[in-house]
Amino acid sequence: MVEFVCTLCGKCCMGMGKYVKIKGSMGLNKYICVHELTNETVFATVEKPYREDFDPDERDTPDEWCPFLNEGEEEGTFICVIHGTHPKFCRDFVCASMRIYTQDGVEAGKVSEKGSLVSSDDHLNALWKEQINPIITGSDEVWKEKAVGVLEPEGYRIEVYD
């Protein structure tokens, strides 16, 4: 098993606009916010590099996005501008229990904590449907081992997270 590493794809924050609400400001760069999925209140501080550009009243990001999500410096990356003080809900969130790569190292699919696959790889989707979905076991560990046992012989490399 390996440690999960966030690739900064931003997908988990792009639907959070309806849940992460800014309720007021507490002075420069500090905001009172509520995560409405958990009713958690946080006192968020915008990280230094983003202070100059961050203004929740002048957002140019989509409404569905969390108001604290911004594009990162590297193309295709997205960052949380309150990373040091973001809600516990976000800190605890791990979007995948496994990532599946092709032999060339390209990400072919991601498996959620609940064991569902997100992939546009037809062969992988077919394997999942025919050989992995039918696996029934009461143990996550055993399920992961069995899934890896199906995928590795087909040439995929699997990262299984703790």
Ligand code: SF4
């Ligand atoms: S936690 Fe997952 S979905 Fe969210 S930004 Fe990181 S890699 Fe993307």
Ligand code: SF4
């Ligand atoms: S507070 Fe940060 S980590 Fe949480 S949803 Fe918003 S951008 Fe994502």
